[in-house]
Amino acid sequence: MLDKAESLPSGYKTQSIDTSIDAExxxxxxxxxxxxxxxxxxxxxxxxxxxxxxxxxxxxxxxxxxxxxxxxxxxxxxxxxxxxxxxxxxxxxxxxxxxxxxxxxxxxxxxxxxxxxxxxxxxxxxxxxxxxxxxxxxxxxxxxxxxxxxxxxxxxxxxxxxxxxxxxxxxxxxxxxxxxxxxxxxxxxxxxxxxxxxxxxxxxxxxxxxxxxxxxxxxxxxxxxTPEDIILQKLVWYRTTKNESQRQWRDVLGVLKLQGDRLDCDYLQKWAVELNLSNLLETACIESGLELFF
Structure with a gap:
């Protein structure tokens, strides 16, 4: 579990509503x-x-x-x-x-x-x-x-x-x-x-x-x-569903949460701009507790 002195990430969303942030x-x-x-x-x-x-x-x-x-x-x-x-x-x-x-x-x-x-x-x-x-x-x-x-x-x-x-x-x-x-x-x-x-x-x-x-x-x-390319491709597919596929979105959050600081942030940001995904990527990072990406 998280140390009591450690604050929970702002904006973090769990994969399931019945799971607490610290447990996830x-x-x-x-x-x-x-x-x-x-x-x-x-x-x-x-x-x-x-x-x-x-x-x-x-x-x-x-x-x-x-x-x-x-x-x-x-x-x-x-x-x-x-x-x-x-x-x-x-x-x-x-x-x-x-x-x-x-x-x-x-x-x-x-x-x-x-x-x-x-x-x-x-x-x-x-x-x-x-x-x-x-x-x-x-x-x-x-x-x-x-x-x-x-x-x-x-x-x-x-x-x-x-x-x-x-x-x-x-x-x-x-x-x-x-x-x-x-x-x-x-x-x-x-x-x-x-x-x-x-x-x-x-x-x-x-x-x-x-x-x-x-x-x-x-x-x-x-x-x-690579994990970075999985995230970007899933965001592209999520956008093609008019941002309605919770399965694609959950996959994005799952990769972000598991890979964390091992991800190449510069590469992600560069291609997010190229693919017009910057807003989606930023939201996904916030919901994954990775606000420092931006």
């Missing part, structure tokens, strides 16, 4: 003491239990469910509104089993394919913010890639038949610098693949990415963005 600061200080590998293991164990609870709930509601019904209900619960009902039905029929796979393991499966094909990438989105901030559930994995059209066929050959993916959608995504989806037919996990854009911030974010040890025995690596 204490929890974040505990998490700061963990290595990235330890944070990854904690997230894997926590998320695996969520998946098991989800399956258990379905089995309780439908005790005589076939594997097709189980897969169908699991897809509806985890993929949510990402696909029409007919797609859920098709996914349910593709395998005779359901493999529970957490987002880190799914990311490692995909990135191993990308690395073999020499396709440059980094894992961003909620997986990255979880590893550098607050643990929370995530509906999928976001991977940013520098994918050229000539790599499409070998990529599809490496992904299929395990992963559902549309070749036309991949080619359209490359042309328009947008994204396409992968669905793992074994775990029903969803992966969003974002094509690297040509504008300055995505380019510098890609240049700054780092290969990080995330699991040991055996050692496994993932290429991840």
């Amino acid at each position: 600061i204490y929890l974040f200080n505990l998490r700061k003491s963990l290595t990235l590998v330890q944070r990854v293991e904690g997230f894997i164990n926590w998320h695996q239990r969520l998946l098991e609870l989800c399956v258990g709930g379905i089995q309780q509601r439908c005790p005589d469910a076939s594997i097709e019904t189980l897969r169908y209900e699991f897809a509806r619960a985890t993929l949510k509104s990402a696909f029409p009902n007919s797609t859920y039905h098709d996914i349910a029929q593709t395998r005779s089993f359901l493999k529970l796979l957490n987002p880190i393991e799914l990311a490692l499966e995909i990135t191993s394919i990308l690395e073999k094909l020499d396709i440059q990438y980094f894992v961003g989105g909620s997986v990255a913010s979880v590893l550098f901030g607050e643990i929370r559930s995530t509906e999928g994995v976001d991977i940013f890639v520098a994918l050229e059209i000539e790599k499409v066929v070998p990529l599809l050959q490496s992904l299929q038949p395990r992963f559902y993916v549309s070749e036309d959608t991949v080619r359209d995504a490359i042309r328009s610098k947008r994204s396409f989806n992968l669905i793992d037919n074994e775990s029903l996990g969803k992966v969003d693949i974002f094509i690297l854009q040509d504008s300055p911030f995505p380019q510098i974010e890609f240049q700054r990415r780092r290969s990080q040890l995330v699991r040991q025995n055996p050692d496994q690596m993932l290429v991840l963005p």
Whole structure:
């Protein structure tokens, strides 16, 4: 707990209304003491239990469910509104089993394919913010890639038949610098693949990415963005929701609170100005107890 003589940060907001400021600061200080590998293991164990609870709930509601019904209900619960009902039905029929796979393991499966094909990438989105901030559930994995059209066929050959993916959608995504989806037919996990854009911030974010040890025995690596770039990208996404996505905002606060004075303030401020995010960043810093940034 905080020392009685130590004043609480002015403007600080907790991640949950039922958590006191001093208790939350204490929890974040505990998490700061963990290595990235330890944070990854904690997230894997926590998320695996969520998946098991989800399956258990379905089995309780439908005790005589076939594997097709189980897969169908699991897809509806985890993929949510990402696909029409007919797609859920098709996914349910593709395998005779359901493999529970957490987002880190799914990311490692995909990135191993990308690395073999020499396709440059980094894992961003909620997986990255979880590893550098607050643990929370995530509906999928976001991977940013520098994918050229000539790599499409070998990529599809490496992904299929395990992963559902549309070749036309991949080619359209490359042309328009947008994204396409992968669905793992074994775990029903969803992966969003974002094509690297040509504008300055995505380019510098890609240049700054780092290969990080995330699991040991055996050692496994993932290429991840820096905490500063996670914050900036999450603020961009928050703004696209007209400042309404509390999930994105909470992710920003989580990374700020965990990383604290380890962040490159000059870099954050520079790109906040470039991206017209200065006001949002300042508010986020105040709510994270980092008023000295400004």
